Amino acid sequence: VKITSFKTNSKIARRELGRALTAVENDLDNSDVVINETFNSATKSKIFGITGAPGVGKSTLIDQLIKTFLDGGLTVAVLAIDPSSPFTGGALLGDRTRMYSSGLHNNLFIRSSSSRGHLGGISSKTPEMIKVIEAFDFDIIIVETVGVGQAELDIMKCAHFTSVVLSPNMGDSLQALKAGLIEIADLFVLNKADIAGINQLEKDILFALSLGQSTLKKPKILKTSSTNQTGVLELKKVLLEEYEVLNASGEMDRRIKDSLNFQLELGLRENLKRIFNKFDSLSKKRSSIEEEMYKYKLSPRAAANKLFKDLEKNL
Ligand SMILES: Nc1nc2c(ncn2[C@@H]2O[C@H](COP(=O)(O)OP(=O)(O)O)[C@@H](O)[C@H]2O)c(=O)[nH]1
Numbered sequence: 356v357k358i359t360s361f362k363t364n365s366k367i368a369r370r371e372l373g374r375a376l377t378a379v380e381n382d383l384d385n386s387d388v389v390i391n392e393t394f395n396s397a398t399k400s401k402i403f404g405i406t407g408a409p410g411v412g413k414s415t416l417i418d419q420l421i422k423t424f425l426d427g428g429l430t431v432a433v434l435a436i437d438p439s440s441p442f443t444g445g446a447l448l449g450d451r452t453r454m455y456s457s458g459l460h461n462n463l464f465i466r467s468s469s470s471r472g473h474l475g476g477i478s479s480k481t482p483e484m485i486k487v488i489e490a491f492d493f494d495i496i497i498v499e500t501v502g503v504g505q506a507e508l509d510i511m512k513c514a515h516f517t518s519v520v521l522s523p524n525m526g527d528s529l530q531a532l533k534a535g536l537i538e539i540a541d542l543f544v545l546n547k548a549d550i551a552g553i554n555q556l557e558k559d560i561l562f563a564l565s566l567g568q569s570t571l572k573k574p575k576i577l578k579t580s581s582t583n584q585t586g587v588l589e590l591k592k593v594l595l596e597e598y599e600v601l602n603a604s605g606e607m608d609r610r611i612k613d614s615l616n617f618q619l620e621l622g623l624r625e626n627l628k629r630i631f632n633k634f635d636s637l638s639k640k641r642s643s644i645e646e647e648m649y650k651y652k653l654s655p656r657a658a659a660n661k662l663f664k665d666l667e668k669n670l
């Protein structure tokens with residue numbers, strides 16, 4: 356894979372980035388090389404995570420948001436994580452077609468990726484894929500993920516700034532708030548402001564925010580409508596401004612370190628899994644230890660310790 360600036364030569368960069376992402380996404384033989392070569396602190400993309408339940412209008416909104424960035428002469432990459440059904444394996448929504456209206460622009464790169472049933476609406480490969488995209492030199496990276504609950508915290512760990520999109524009459528606003536979205540939201544986008552129920556949604560959110568810890572920084576609330584094309588310019592402005600605020604305060608550095616640690620954690624877990632799968636005796640041992648645990652002869656902690664003793668012997 357040849358790392359090329361998308362700004363300098365988008366044609367070659369597009370092809371090489373496509374290959375690099377495929378390698379990482381499918382864990383091909385060259386994925387380690389790709390990840391090492393693209394891992395670079397010098398890259399400076401702004402990474403915006405946009406999350407929310409299916410149907411709230413994320414893709415439509417992102418399509419319009421992209422246009423405002425492109426109009427400003429910026430280069431943009433979008434990584435859309437498809438909500439694959441574990442039953443059909445197919446994507447539920449036609450994200451790719453919806454985003455097609457701006458899909459042919461020279462300064463835009465769009466990629467969709469399957470979440471493969473991973474919790475949090477992102478795949479375990481998402482953070483690495485984002486890092487690869489960064490290496491190809493984009494001003495803006497947008498990551499669209501589906502809100503599924505608690506584990507959305509994952510996206511916060513790979514995006515610099517997380518927007519949570521809600522829309523009226525989805526019955527999801529309270530659900531979303533229960534699922535811990537308040538804690539991960541840097542910004543609440545109340546979309547479909549053109550339909551009735553938008554004011555009630557705003558009241559619900561304000562109420563929920565008022566219940567939260569007063570010490571926490573309250574996320575901003577913004578109303579948008581893709582249908583009426585309102586609020587999108589404001590959204591772009593707020594995203595860029597808030598990014599600068601976090602950057603200036605040092606919060607962005609802290610988030611980037613958190614994200615790297617999160618990826619380290621993922622890597623450790625995957626390696627452990629590999630070791631267990633590699634040594635037959637370990638898998639068998641694990642099964643028998645699980646049985647002891649079910650019978651309450653071993654606590655989960657003691658079971659883990661016992662397995663680790665065996666693991667150390669195999670290393
Ligand atoms: N009334 C209204 N409908 C919208 C708006 N934005 C999107 N929609 C519709 O909501 C549906 C879901 O949109 P989509 O962008 O695919 O949502 P996603 O699943 O969150 O990505 C589509 O039928 C859109 O046409 C909006 O601002 N107002």
Ligand SMILES: [Mg+2]
Binds near residue numbers: 413414415448450
């Ligand atoms: Mg979508």
